[in-house]
Amino acid sequence: MSTIIGQTIGNYRVEAVVGSGGMGQVYRARHIHLDRPAAIKIMHEALASDRGFQARFRQEAKAIAALRHPNIVEVFEFGEQDGRFYLVLELLEDGSLRALLQRYASTQQSWSLTLGLDLARQAADALAYAHSFGMVHRDIKPDNMLLSQMRQTGRLSENYQLKVTDFGLARLAEGSAMTATGAAMGTPAYMSPEQCQGIDLDGRSDIYALGVVLYEVMTGYLPFAAKNISEAVYKHVHAAPPPPRHVKADVPEAVEAIILRCLAKRPDERYATAAELSHALKQVLRVEAPHLFEATALVAPVLPQMPALGLAAGLIEPPAPAQQATVAEPPTNGAAPNFVSLPSNSSLPRLQVRDATGRLLQSVELSGAGLTIGRLPSNSVVLDADGVSRHHLRVDWDGSKASLIDAGSNNGTWLRDKRLQPQVSQAWDWREVVRVGPFWLRLEPPKTDTVAHGGNLSPSLLATNVSPEYITDIKGSGRIGVAVDADSLQLTPGQPAIVRVTLVNLGNTVDHLSITVEGVPDEWVDEPVIPTQLNPGMQAVVSIKVLVPRVPQSKAGDYPVLVRARSRENPAESGKARARWRVLPFNETKLTLAPAKVRGRITATYQLTLTNAGNNPTTYQLSAADEEQTLGFAFVPESVPLEPGLAAEIALTATGKRRWFGVALQRPFKVTAVPARKEEPLAADALFIHLALIPLWLPPILLALLLALCFALYSLLFRPPEFVGPVTFNPPNPQPGQRVTVVWDVKNAQTITLRPEGLPEVTGVKPDARQFVFQNGFPREAKVVVVANGRFGTTDTETANLTVIAPTPTIAPTPTPTPEPNAPTGTFSVEPLEIQLGQQVNLNWAVTGADRVVIEQFGDVPLQGQRQDAPQQTTTYRLSATGPGGKTFEAVQEVRVIDTAATARAQQQADQAATQVALA
Known part of the structure; x- marks a missing residue:
């Protein structure tokens, strides 16, 4: 893929390769119009060619791009070009947490545990935000935690802003060919038990992975040492991690409890949410800070080679190059080696530790919390050699001078060739050499102009005496003075700013002051978690990080704020300073149009959704145009005012000219939303498929129907019977x-x-x-x-x-006697006289001169009529008529019923009988 350097992808020109990962190659690029640097991640061809990946890419990338949080790497855009699927990301050039761990561990440099806890807290805040949208990261590890160095701050916990990257990429690769390798499903060293077992995941899986990272930061080692993937999976699912304090004794108990809860095997035994984990980390920072500010050595874990990362401001200065220091021959008779002053821009004194040959071993800043020196790992400066006691020496700094206190060491602490009295404070001047066992110590002063003007001071790290004329500028309750470096401050959403607050103890007792900011949402301000200790008449400068989220809820405008310093000893007493912060407007609008394609003969209706994702009220003017200028457009309404965070739906009707005949024509057009302020207009493309009133296929069909109708009329009217x-x-x-x-x-x-x-x-x-x-x-x-x-x-x-067939007579009809005078007469017939079983016969009769007519099968009947009957066997029908004087008339008809089935059965039985006789 290196061949794409110099090419343009989207709106970005590719400049150089930055790195490569399991999902793709990362390049440095620059926006061709805005001149803005960015990182472009181009997915590996094995992924891009996978149809399942292609189907998920747009949906997942859209969800990733919707994440907007100070601790999440922003996705500017995404897309596909020439078969390459890419993401355009925010570019952070200060490296990753992995690189920072590698740097300090490999060089045995000091690492502040406070910094580690604060970085974990920032990662937890990022996860809490993503989890609220249902987004699980699935691959939390130091490599996916990028750092941005905060060079304006003096606090250790604020030296870096952490941003989590690669949200959603593990899910994006699911089902692809790469999944089988494990590259897209998470890193084995950081995978949760449920992820190892292929169980459905939720945010608690990310909490487990962050617990592994925190374990590594606190101890220098991973909780599980594994030679291969299967061993790592087994240990994540079944093995208990060694308690962090067994690995590194100075890990606070509260921190160990947090780590072990994160690493619980069952998800319901971990923190329920990342927000709960973040709160726990903040509480530990508040309670354990005096211990966590002491610098401790970090043992180098076995880590892969990573690019070196520049040191953060205010941590530790690297050893001087050989060409800048003159190393003397090993001294004789106990003479001190030569010390070379190392360049420094720090506002704090710096302690040099050298061995007898003059080789620089450590260079540590001296803060207001002081330093402890001894053989135990719990000391700020660990000197593990004969002649050094477990707790040997303490060095204090009050902001203007340093002092030494021997902790009752066995071999003593030597200054000016004199042994210090145990537990007695002794002033230590600049560049005076102190001997502790086989080691030599010298104190380098802070930068002169920095001390003179009180610049770059950190809370609880540096305190100075307050001049009388300065007190008149400090506002407070009379005992606590507070001043801010600027009465007004402009804040750009999404970009951190530093506010410097000067605290003064105007009383006559030692006090610890905590800072709060009132008038803006709490989540905007990252206040110091450690109270600032001030002796009477002393002052200190505290740095506060302010980060206004780039969300519509951060409305533009002026915010009157109150910076308050409250006494820990007397919480009811506080000092305050007023300021005015102005949140600058940012404009971000989203325009969607649905459906993108509509068919119609004259009109087509669309639905526009306009969302004001900025923090400033804006009015949008809507318009539309097509290249051929054949369409008319109507918006309801045409002008749309929108408050921040709100959305409006607008009906759009596109109207075309009437077309009687022809094929469907595609008429593309563009909808434009122009903000009232001077911003770039938004555009959305749509398509009107313009149909004719009478399509070309209709006349032939009508002609065919007409011919069919004519044929039908002809058949109906003119065709002969x-x-x-x-x-x-x-x-x-x-x-x-x-x-x-x-x-x-x-x-x-x-x-x-x-x-x-x-x-x-x-x-x-x-x-x-x-x-x-x-x-x-x-x-x-x-x-x-x-x-x-x-x-x-x-x-x-x-x-x-x-053909009429005369019936076969069975019973001769009774001759009709010659009627006597006045005797009944008539006719009686039954047809047919021979039927099959089940067939009906018709009876017809007509009698005159009778008073009563009876048919034997039916009883009394009218003088004339007809009946139907279905005899089941041969039947004789008899009609009797009785007239006046008892005269009668009778007629008889016999119907023969033939049972074909019975005849067949009889014949079959006869045949069987004949057969049996023949066999006999």
């Missing part, structure tokens, strides 16, 4: 006089005419009836002509011949 199939009869072979049904199927007919031979013509029959019944049947064979009558006189004729 047509019989479908022959005309049939039911039953096909009736008996004389049996009811006959004529059946037909015809199309396009209006009426049906039937012309039966020997019977009257039947007209006007509806064709949909499909049949006509001749109730009295036909006496003999006949020809039936069926005529289908259509529109406009069209006809179609179908002729069918009916």
